């Protein structure tokens with residue numbers, strides 16, 4: 001997933017790490033920071049998210065040596081002596097089976113990274129950063145990020161790295177990667193929204209959700225996926241077949257609804273979608289249905305009449321949420337559409353589909369930033385369960401995983 005973006009960001013990280021290595025000076029008195037101290041310094045949500053990432057990473061880093069050190073039962077490696085950034089402290093607490101010898105051996109569960117030894121430091125100035133940041137900007141633009149978003153990311157990375165003293169160990173570690181992660185997380189977490197909490201907060205009333213977007217991006221499938229998800233959470237659902245415009249659309253959503261055992265409210269093809277949605281809302285309220293999911297015809301954001309019709313649907317149906325659906329593979333086109341839809345109707349968030357296909361990842365970052373509305377879910381396949389609740393930390397880690 002996100003192969004190209006990943007590749008480009010790795011290129012930037014490598015080139016800046018090289019600069020850091022070249023400019024680094026050794027410290028006379030290496031500094032040892034415990035994992036605990038590191039955790040204590042976290043203040044913001046983003047830093048928390050980052051530290052979670054770092055903890056996960058350190059856990060991964062720890063795993064390999066610890067597996068081998070499982071054979072070492074009473075050896076204690078002193079901070080700094082290992083020649084590694086992370087010093088390991090052993091504490092015997094349990095027995096396990098050595099996968100190589102098959103024998104039971106005592107292991108130190110506490111054979112965890114305990115301290116980070118900083119023995120080099122660097123201060124990067126604007127000149128050091130100028131070239132790599134220019135490359136970063138181009139890399140982001142080539143990965144379908146909108147210009148304003150690349151500007152925000154580049155400015156954040158510059159802000160984090162320029163002029164500040166960065167201490168690190170034998171390896172440059174994650175200085176550059178962490179700055180990039182923070183920058184992307186900032187952009188993506190501008191507005192967070194918990195869909196499940198929202199649905200829960202509507203308990204006792206019918207939560208009405210209208211889905212909008214252009215043709216063929218996965219709107220109907222996403223409605224079915226959301227219906228399936230809600231049903232699994234014990235919620236009752238109705239679907240309004242509000243795409244009365246495209247031939248076959250009513251039957252298409254009816255097929256999904258039948259498979260899921262969901263009641264569909266439908267009118268004739270060509271009828272007024274606002275009337276269908278109004279009826280569906282009355283039905284859902286009368287039957288104390290938890291959530292009404294309203295389909296709408298796919299329409300180009302440039303089609304003034306259809307966009308006006310969408311406004312009418314929203315006026316009549318008075319939805320609690322308007323979800324914009326588009327496909328991640330559409331890149332900058334999806335970003336442009338999200339922006340225009342957002343101007344026409346008050347969208348609450350986005351479902352980005354087809355993340356499983358060859359998407360560059362840039363659209364997800366850009367849409368969140370440009371609409372200033374959260375990404376709610378990712379579509380990751382054609383089955384009803386192929387819907388992932390959006391998690392910015394997961395997303396950013398995915399971009400950087402090997």
Ligand SMILES: Nc1nc2c(ncn2[C@@H]2O[C@H](COP(=O)(O)OP(=O)(O)OP(=O)(O)O)[C@@H](O)[C@H]2O)c(=O)[nH]1
Pocket residue numbers: 214215216217218219220221222243246249297298353354355356357378379380381382386
């Ligand atoms: N790979 C993949 N395919 C998807 C995903 N979501 C939807 N699709 C497929 O995309 C195609 C279009 O999906 P629809 O749900 O019919 O799209 P729509 O936006 O409702 O289209 P209209 O009814 O024309 O407005 C179908 O073949 C879906 O199976 C996804 O997350 N991943």
